[in-house]
Amino acid sequence: MLKPEENERLTRVGPGTPMGEVFRRYWIPALLSEELPEPDCPPIRVRLLGENLVAFRDTNGTVGLLDRYCPHRRVELFWGRNEECGLRCVYHGWKFDVAGNCVDMPNEPTESNFKQKVKITSYPTWEKAGVIWTYMGPKDWMPPLPDYEWVRAPETHRHVSKTFEACNWLQGLEGGIDTSHSSFAHNNNLADKNALRTRAPSPKLEVVKTDYGFRYAGIRDLGQDGNYVRAYQYIMPAQQMRGAMTKWKDGSREEFPAIAGHIWVPIDDESTWVWNFIYSADKQIPFTPEFVLEHETAFGRGPNDLLPGYRLKRNPSNDYLIDREVQRIQTFTGISGINTQDYALQETAAPIIDRSLERLGTADAAIIAARHLLLEATRDVEQGKAPRGTRADSYRNVRACDKILPAGIDWKEALKEEMTAQF
Structure with missing residues (x-):
């Protein structure tokens, strides 16, 4: 459990809040590249860490991320004209470049130097792996650019998506690093008593x-078959990475190893962007379109599962289309989509869970450890220190894996190679 004041520290993310200032020490995903598909395309509204912003891709292809409101009369720049390397407010014509500089002020006298005194809040952006990243913190504390293995993986070996979740970011993260719930919430075949996580539901x-967060393993005793080890990585402040055996290879249903995970990026205190990534663990095995379609559909975010704005069709308004007959005879939840099952539990608990009422057990060791590290990070930032995981060299060589090991073998030694990046 957490004390109420500790829960407040970890869940509130607006400017000036302890956790908000922690997030502002990292590069975070802001948009998919596909949301700004070409130079001078229409701008879009963005909300991150409780701030209302506007994003646009200028004539040169550079992405700007600005305060949503024009400093003149505070109208929305979303209505602006994206033209000639700047976003022009349609109210009085003030124009801003990607760095927030006012480059034109046509309603003022031509001899006026007023525009040189006007600047709008802007955040730096960087584009890689189909993601537009941003850094929203103090310039002097800007860390190196993200260097996760999935970011370095070739486009042919990687897929990235995002979905909207209507709850606090910490609920998503804690679900992601909770390995024991997969034996229950994600049991999609009640008849298969030989499934590894069904055979041993209490890891x-x-x-x-580590200096980037932690690595951990859920170890399930399979008796004479050894131990099923699911080895994760938790990278500060909000990234989970896990092994993901997949069944598509060269268009056929053949199992091969992959690595998947999420980053939970707060929109505000009560809503979150969940970034989903998966990449091939083998340089020789690229992804096929068939694999990507099946994977996204299995997790509940296929083309037929989404509403505009990356929102799920299965949501609280329709009880996630739960099928009680399917729940009775086929799956543990009766809800279709692996991540949709998570959303059903996390979104309907409360916008922000009161963790002072929880009763945690040994299966919650990773959640407890993450809370300790996050609280530590809030103190580090308040004391003028860099939090864990801001140095790219601390996490760039890590990956996760699933494997069955002989009983008595130390996973930390046995999985060294499998948990070392190859890209």
Whole structure:
């Protein structure tokens, strides 16, 4: 459990809040590249960490991320004209470049130097892996650009998507690093008693703290078959990485290893962008369109599962289309889509869970460790220190994996190679 004041520290993300200032020490995903598909395309509204912003791709293809409101009369720049390397407010014609400089002020006398005194808040952006990243913190604390293995993986070996979740970011993260719930919430075949996570539903957890977060394993005892080890990475402040055996290879249903995960980026205190990535663990095996379609559909975010704005069709308004007959005879939840099952539990608990009422057990060791690290990060930032995971060299060589090991083998030694980046 957390004390109410600790829960407040970890869940509130607006400017000046302890966790908001922690997030502002990292590069975070802001948009998919596809949301700004070409130079001078229409601008779009963005909300991150409780701030209302507007994004546009200028004539040169550079992405700007600005305060949504014009500093003149505070109208929305979303209505602006994206033209000739700047976003022009349609109220009085003031125009701003991607750095927030006012480059034209046509309603003022031509001899006026007023425009040189006007600047709008802007955040730097960087585009890689189909993602537009931003840094919203103090310039002096800007960390190196993101260097996760999935970002370096070739486009042919990687897929990235995002979905909207209507709850606090910490609920999503804690679900992602909770390995034991996969034996229940994600049991989609009740008849298969040989499934690894069904055979051993109570994993032993081992957590090893690192300078980027921690790595940990859920170890399930399979008796004479050894131990099924699901080895995760938690990268500060909000990224989970796990092994993901997949069944598509060269267009055929053949199992091969992949690595998947999420980043939970707060929109505000009560809503979150969930960034989803998966990449091939084998340089020789690229993804096929068939694999990507099946993977996204299995997790509940296929083309037929989404509403405009990357929102799920299955949502609280329709009880996630739960099928009680399917729940009775086929799946544990009766809800279709692996991540949709998570959303149903996380979105309907409360916008922000009161963690002072929880009763945690040994299966929650990773959640407890993450809370300790996040609280530590809030203190570090308040004391003028860099939090864990801001140095790219601390996390760039990590990956996750699933594997069955002989009983008595130390996973930390046995999985060193499998948990070392190859791209």
